[in-house]
Amino acid sequence: MKPVNLTDEQLVEIILEKDKELYSEIIKRFEKKLSHYLRKFIYSSDELEDVLQVVFIKAYKNLYGFNVNKKFSSWIYRIAHNEAINHLKKYSKERISLDDVEYKIIDEKIDLNDKVDKTLLKVEMEKHLSNIKFKYREPLILFYFEEMSYEEISDILRMPTNTVGTLISRGKKILKNELKKTYDR
Numbered sequence: 001m002k003p004v005n006l007t008d009e010q011l012v013e014i015i016l017e018k019d020k021e022l023y024s025e026i027i028k029r030f031e032k033k034l035s036h037y038l039r040k041f042i043y044s045s046d047e048l049e050d051v052l053q054v055v056f057i058k059a060y061k062n063l064y065g066f067n068v069n070k071k072f073s074s075w076i077y078r079i080a081h082n083e084a085i086n087h088l089k090k091y092s093k094e095r096i097s098l099d100d101v102e103y104k105i106i107d108e109k110i111d112l113n114d115k116v117d118k119t120l121l122k123v124e125m126e127k128h129l130s131n132i133k134f135k136y137r138e139p140l141i142l143f144y145f146e147e148m149s150y151e152e153i154s155d156i157l158r159m160p161t162n163t164v165g166t167l168i169s170r171g172k173k174i175l176k177n178e179l180k181k182t183y184d185r
Contacts, residue, residue: 008072016063023063027056030073033146034080040129040141041084051087055080074155077146081138081156088134128178136171143168 003011003025015022035052042048059076066075126145129137142153150168154161 009068009070012063012066012072013068016068023060026059026076030056030076034076037077037141037146038080038084040126040137040145042087047087047091051083052080055083058083071152071155074152077142077148077152077156078158085134128175128182131178132171132174136167136174139164139167140171140175 003014003022006014008026008029011022011025015026031052034055035048038048038051038055042051055076059079062079066072129141132140139153139157142148142156143150148156150161150164153164157164
Protein backbone atom coordinates (compact mmCIF):
# COMPACT_ATOMS: atom_id res chain seq x y z
CA MET A 1 0.00 0.00 0.00
CA LYS A 2 1.31 3.45 -0.95
CA PRO A 3 1.69 6.01 1.84
CA VAL A 4 -0.81 8.33 0.18
CA ASN A 5 -3.53 5.70 0.64
CA LEU A 6 -2.88 5.41 4.38
CA THR A 7 -4.51 7.38 7.15
CA ASP A 8 -2.19 9.53 9.24
CA GLU A 9 -2.50 7.06 12.09
CA GLN A 10 -1.64 4.06 9.87
CA LEU A 11 1.32 5.96 8.48
CA VAL A 12 2.61 6.67 11.99
CA GLU A 13 2.33 2.98 12.86
CA ILE A 14 4.48 2.06 9.85
CA ILE A 15 7.00 4.79 10.69
CA LEU A 16 7.26 3.49 14.26
CA GLU A 17 7.44 -0.19 13.28
CA LYS A 18 9.58 -0.32 10.17
CA ASP A 19 10.22 2.74 8.02
CA LYS A 20 11.37 6.01 9.62
CA GLU A 21 11.94 7.50 6.15
CA LEU A 22 8.15 7.74 5.69
CA TYR A 23 8.14 10.64 8.13
CA SER A 24 8.70 12.81 5.05
CA GLU A 25 5.12 11.92 4.07
CA ILE A 26 3.89 13.37 7.39
CA ILE A 27 5.79 16.57 6.62
CA LYS A 28 4.27 16.66 3.12
CA ARG A 29 0.76 16.21 4.50
CA PHE A 30 1.01 18.82 7.24
CA GLU A 31 3.51 21.44 6.10
CA LYS A 32 1.01 23.69 4.30
CA LYS A 33 -1.74 23.19 6.87
CA LEU A 34 0.49 23.97 9.84
CA SER A 35 2.16 26.85 8.04
CA HIS A 36 -1.25 28.34 7.31
CA TYR A 37 -2.27 27.87 10.94
CA LEU A 38 0.94 29.33 12.39
CA ARG A 39 0.81 32.33 10.02
CA LYS A 40 -2.15 33.63 12.01
CA PHE A 41 0.16 34.08 15.01
CA ILE A 42 3.62 34.54 13.50
CA TYR A 43 3.90 37.16 10.78
CA SER A 44 7.60 36.88 9.93
CA SER A 45 8.21 34.22 7.27
CA ASP A 46 11.64 33.37 8.69
CA GLU A 47 10.31 32.97 12.22
CA LEU A 48 7.37 30.95 10.94
CA GLU A 49 9.73 28.55 9.12
CA ASP A 50 11.80 28.18 12.30
CA VAL A 51 8.74 27.40 14.41
CA LEU A 52 7.41 24.99 11.80
CA GLN A 53 10.74 23.17 11.77
CA VAL A 54 10.67 22.88 15.56
CA VAL A 55 7.12 21.48 15.36
CA PHE A 56 8.18 18.71 12.96
CA ILE A 57 11.31 17.91 14.97
CA LYS A 58 9.35 17.70 18.24
CA ALA A 59 6.65 15.60 16.59
CA TYR A 60 9.28 13.19 15.26
CA LYS A 61 11.09 12.95 18.60
CA ASN A 62 7.82 12.30 20.43
CA LEU A 63 6.23 9.99 17.86
CA TYR A 64 6.51 7.01 20.21
CA GLY A 65 4.35 8.93 22.68
CA PHE A 66 1.55 9.30 20.14
CA ASN A 67 -1.46 7.05 20.74
CA VAL A 68 -2.35 5.64 17.30
CA ASN A 69 -5.95 5.21 18.47
CA LYS A 70 -6.27 9.01 18.62
CA LYS A 71 -6.34 11.51 15.78
CA PHE A 72 -2.82 12.42 14.61
CA SER A 73 -3.84 15.81 13.22
CA SER A 74 -5.05 16.95 16.66
CA TRP A 75 -1.80 15.74 18.19
CA ILE A 76 0.47 17.60 15.76
CA TYR A 77 -1.69 20.74 15.92
CA ARG A 78 -1.27 20.61 19.70
CA ILE A 79 2.50 20.68 19.22
CA ALA A 80 2.11 23.62 16.80
CA HIS A 81 -0.14 25.35 19.35
CA ASN A 82 2.49 24.97 22.08
CA GLU A 83 5.26 26.24 19.82
CA ALA A 84 3.18 29.24 18.73
CA ILE A 85 2.60 30.12 22.39
CA ASN A 86 6.29 29.69 23.18
CA HIS A 87 7.21 31.92 20.27
CA LEU A 88 4.67 34.59 21.19
CA LYS A 89 5.88 34.66 24.79
CA LYS A 90 9.49 34.93 23.66
CA TYR A 91 8.89 37.65 21.07
CA SER A 92 5.78 39.39 22.43
CA LYS A 93 7.49 42.76 22.60
CA GLU A 94 8.64 42.51 18.98
CA ARG A 95 5.24 41.80 17.41
CA ILE A 96 4.59 43.17 13.98
CA SER A 97 1.56 45.41 13.56
CA LEU A 98 -1.24 44.63 11.15
CA ASP A 99 0.02 47.46 8.94
CA ASP A 100 3.05 45.32 8.12
CA VAL A 101 0.95 42.42 6.89
CA GLU A 102 -0.67 42.41 3.46
CA TYR A 103 -4.42 41.76 3.45
CA LYS A 104 -7.17 41.66 0.83
CA ILE A 105 -9.20 44.82 0.96
CA ILE A 106 -12.95 44.56 0.78
CA ASP A 107 -14.70 47.57 -0.70
CA GLU A 108 -18.17 46.78 0.52
CA LYS A 109 -19.59 47.57 3.93
CA ILE A 110 -20.76 44.59 5.97
CA ASP A 111 -24.24 44.70 7.43
CA LEU A 112 -23.62 42.93 10.72
CA ASN A 113 -27.28 42.04 11.10
CA ASP A 114 -27.29 39.93 7.92
CA LYS A 115 -25.75 36.52 7.58
CA VAL A 116 -22.18 37.06 6.37
CA ASP A 117 -20.75 34.83 3.69
CA LYS A 118 -18.17 32.48 5.23
CA THR A 119 -15.40 33.57 2.86
CA LEU A 120 -16.01 37.23 3.53
CA LEU A 121 -16.08 36.50 7.25
CA LYS A 122 -12.70 34.76 7.02
CA VAL A 123 -11.10 37.74 5.28
CA GLU A 124 -12.56 40.18 7.78
CA MET A 125 -11.63 37.96 10.71
CA GLU A 126 -8.06 37.73 9.52
CA LYS A 127 -7.75 41.51 9.41
CA HIS A 128 -8.96 41.90 13.00
CA LEU A 129 -7.70 38.76 14.75
CA SER A 130 -4.60 40.32 16.26
CA ASN A 131 -6.85 42.72 18.20
CA ILE A 132 -8.45 39.81 20.04
CA LYS A 133 -7.02 38.08 23.11
CA PHE A 134 -5.13 34.89 22.28
CA LYS A 135 -7.52 32.70 24.29
CA TYR A 136 -10.35 33.68 21.90
CA ARG A 137 -8.25 34.05 18.76
CA GLU A 138 -6.92 30.51 18.66
CA PRO A 139 -10.27 28.67 18.84
CA LEU A 140 -11.64 31.04 16.17
CA ILE A 141 -8.70 30.27 13.89
CA LEU A 142 -9.01 26.54 14.40
CA PHE A 143 -12.75 26.64 13.78
CA TYR A 144 -13.00 29.06 10.85
CA PHE A 145 -9.63 28.78 9.11
CA GLU A 146 -8.65 25.19 9.85
CA GLU A 147 -12.31 24.07 9.74
CA MET A 148 -11.94 21.82 12.77
CA SER A 149 -14.78 20.52 14.89
CA TYR A 150 -15.27 21.54 18.52
CA GLU A 151 -14.04 18.06 19.50
CA GLU A 152 -10.81 18.44 17.52
CA ILE A 153 -10.24 21.91 18.97
CA SER A 154 -10.91 20.46 22.42
CA ASP A 155 -8.17 17.86 21.84
CA ILE A 156 -5.68 20.45 20.58
CA LEU A 157 -6.30 23.05 23.28
CA ARG A 158 -6.89 20.45 26.00
CA MET A 159 -10.07 21.93 27.27
CA PRO A 160 -13.66 20.71 27.49
CA THR A 161 -15.77 20.95 24.33
CA ASN A 162 -18.20 23.26 26.17
CA THR A 163 -15.34 25.66 26.89
CA VAL A 164 -14.37 25.63 23.21
CA GLY A 165 -17.94 26.57 22.29
CA THR A 166 -17.97 29.34 24.88
CA LEU A 167 -14.63 30.77 23.70
CA ILE A 168 -15.75 30.70 20.06
CA SER A 169 -19.06 32.35 20.95
CA ARG A 170 -17.37 35.09 23.02
CA GLY A 171 -14.63 35.49 20.41
CA LYS A 172 -17.26 36.00 17.69
CA LYS A 173 -18.92 38.71 19.80
CA ILE A 174 -15.59 40.45 20.34
CA LEU A 175 -14.80 40.13 16.65
CA LYS A 176 -18.23 41.48 15.73
CA ASN A 177 -17.56 44.53 17.94
CA GLU A 178 -14.17 45.01 16.26
CA LEU A 179 -15.81 44.84 12.84
CA LYS A 180 -18.55 47.18 13.94
CA LYS A 181 -15.96 49.76 15.08
CA THR A 182 -14.36 49.61 11.64
CA TYR A 183 -17.55 49.99 9.67
CA ASP A 184 -19.28 52.52 11.92
CA ARG A 185 -16.62 55.10 11.20
